[in-house]
Amino acid sequence: MQYLEGRKYVVQAIFLAVALVFATRLFYIQVLDGSYKLAADRNTLQRIVQTPYRGLIYDRKGQILVQNTPVYDLMVTPREVKQLDTVRFAQLLQLPLEEVRAVMKAARAFSRVKASPLLQNLSTPELAAIQDNLIDFPGFSIKSRMARSYNTHSMAHALGYVGSITPAFLEKPKYAKYQPGEFLGITGLESYYEEQLMGRRGVQYRMVNVRGIEKGAFRGGEFDTLSVAGQDLHLSIDSELQAYGELLMQGKRGSIVALDPKTGEILAFVSAPMFDPATLSGKGMGNRYMELLNNPERPLFNRPLMATYPPGSVFKLVNELVALQMGVVLPNTGFPCNQRLVRCTHNHEHPSNVGIAIKNSCNPYFYQVMRAAVMRGRSTNRFEDARLGLGEWRRQVMKFGLGDRLGVDMSQEKKGLIPSPDFYDKRNGFHRWNYRTVYSLSIGQGEIGITGLQMANVLATIANRGYYYTPHFVKSVGQGGPLPQFRERHTVGVDAMHFEALIPGMQAVVDGRGGTGSLASLAEFGISVAGKTGTVQNPHGDDHATFAAFAPAEDPKIAIAVFIENAGFGGTSAAPMAALMMEKYLRGNIAPWRKRWEFWLQGPAEKFVRHR
Structure with missing residues (x-):
């Protein structure tokens, strides 16, 4: 009987130890660690990725060759689009109806809950022409970013160009940190020095209500990180x-x-x-690229x-x-x-x-x-x-x-x-x-x-x-x-x-x-x-x-x-x-x-x- 009594106390001690471990872990998760609450609150949070300022490019004498100019992208989140009047929307964007439908289909195929670009490289006047009307089209938003602009008509093959990341790139582990719609160096120095030019992204978390209206920073910005600008390149080119x-x-x-x-x-x-390096930048870049690609003189x-x-x-x-x-x-x-x-x-x-x-x-x-x-x-x-x-x-x-x-x-x-x-x-x-x-x-x-x-x-x-x-x-x-x-x-x-x-x-x-x-x-x-x-x-x-x-x-x-x-x-x-x-x-x-x-x-x- 004494033997059985001793085993009872051992079993009780084991159960008590396990209960103590679970209680300690639950206390840490619910009180000390906010990451799980952050995950639970994702339906009311908006994660904003801050793209850093891309590094500039100078020649050997200090003359600036490549700089950044503000442009705007029209983004769409398919789940938030309600009863879209496609005809009116196409007229607002001055795009063919078939093209708008095709882009919307591609956006839904990518993700119904994540924003993806619908129309890129809008200039300030183009933005002004559509921005006031977006209130009638829920699910669409404007994202600002910096695009490359050139102070030279030369050096296209050396400088290379920056383009939107493609699904093929996204499948590679090397580009895991990129998101659809982001830009990266495709060829030339823009590609070789992508890591140095790109810098480091920042992230901000914003509280939003069910209508998507921002209500301020999440937990006072505790989880926010600042972006770090890319490094400039100083070339030896004269x-x-x-x-x-x-x-x-x-x-x-x-x-x-x-x-x-x-x-x-x-x-x-x-x-x-x-060819002029500006050919492969801005609105309509894809069409101009295809013209260069099909040119029998092979300028690319x-x-x-x-x-x-x-x-x-x-x-x-x-x-x-x-x-x-x-x-x-x-x-x-x-x-x-x-x-x-x-x-x-x-x-x-x-x-x-x-x-x-x-x-x-x-x-x-x-x-x-x-x-x-x-x-x-x-x-x-x-x-x-x-x-x-x-x-x-x-x-x-x-x-x-x-x-x-x-x-x-x-x-x-x-x-x-x-x-x-x-x-x-x-x-x-x-x-x-x-x-x-x-x-x-x-x-x-x-x-x-x-x-x-x-x-x-x-x-x-x-x-x-x-x-x-x-x-x-x-x-x-x-x-x-x-x-x-x-x-x-x-x-x-x-x-x-x-x-x-x-x-x-x-x-x-x-x-x-x-x-x-x-x-x-x-x-x-x-x-x-x-x-x-x-x-x-x-x-x-x-x-x-x-x-x-x-x-x-x-x-x-x-x-x-x-x-x-x-x-x-x-x-x-x-x-x-x-x-x-x-x-x-x-x-x-x-x-x-x-x-x-x-x-x-x-x-x-x-x-x-x-x-x-």
Whole structure:
């Protein structure tokens, strides 16, 4: 009996302990913690999300490029809509009846209790025309927000645009914090720096009665949070240089990219055809976007990042540097201009050293330079020798930032292509190709492909004698400088003395007698230019023209790459365009007597081919 009596007290103690735990929890929930009461009161609360002030965008000189302008959205909460006179409502909005019905159907499909946008980007006059009549249409409200506006007609591809978030975006975890009707960066810098530009949202809870009339803050604003404005972006882009480049590229297809070699900062980023950034903002943006999308000239295509072309003769510089580093040639190594190997388009003296070869862009010379780098007798089998040699050559070439993304602060960047032995194995078969199969790579033709940004970066690397910083648009996020990855120096594994061997030949291209890039000369201003022309074979039409350079040669402040589709010789079309861009940046203006070049360079690229 004593045993049973003891068990009774144990059971009672257990029940008492459990009751005490429950009582303590209920006291906490009902008295101390207001979150459950907040949840119970949601039918009488209105949750207002405060969208923060989006960061502004400035150019390198402090000129504001992108700012915020107040606009208004007409919102609808389907559950609150009572006996809607759709015909009258459509007349008030000046919209087709079918469009109003379609938007209302979409709103109901999204949610009957949550507000969604019915009509966006209303200006102040448009708001005034409908606001007084909304009292007759319950369930509709006005939401104010800030929209992007532009103080520039240039830079559309770099700046990108802001658009309404789509259902496809909302399905991704990355965008879980967004709500239907909110706006975010879709492309360009607006997208890459979305987190910094967006800031942090705030939330306010307001008590409302059954008629939706606000009765004040909930619990004195205890659960409210303040929004935090986004950070401003200070770009490295020179807006005057950018606008000038777009002027020169009117009527053409191609790109211009200019960098500061010492920092990797992008000074100009021209993609042609171009369009005004304001086209993709404001009311009717969707229709204008579709017009650009369906334009056969593809103005939305971001050519400096996405278009990959054979680089032509500009690539000879990389080939020579790789061979010098491998030790298979010396600066004074000469090769005959043997046109039985490959055709040479220039009549010139015997290339007894690399300087003469670069000045005259001798194809047979660089054919033999690359053959010396690839075919080094690693194997007695010539097919295996070519395979091993090409692999080693490719690894060195890719250190120049080719064949992979550079990591610029913008999405959509393409890798380009530096073909590998596996590439040719797949195409031709294992041990069924040799150097004669791939020799076109030696002159920047064939399967190789690089972007305009990569080409400009190669010239920046040569200007720095062996290193580069990842190209980037943003000098400073707020007051904090660029992102950390853009401060890291990348070396390409080629000794500085080899770059010094190339530069005199590059200067001779521009300022030497008979150089292929003489139209890029700035000698009359006391500025030395080191450059290289290129004419890229195009099986689909007229050849493409390219020119890449840096200046001043002894203390480079700008590296530039110009690529113009179907413009023929690089020396007659791309070179003078690069000269004007460098003159504009280094001197601040264009000499009056050279302004006639502007008129000659503007217009369709085909005229260069006709007059070459």
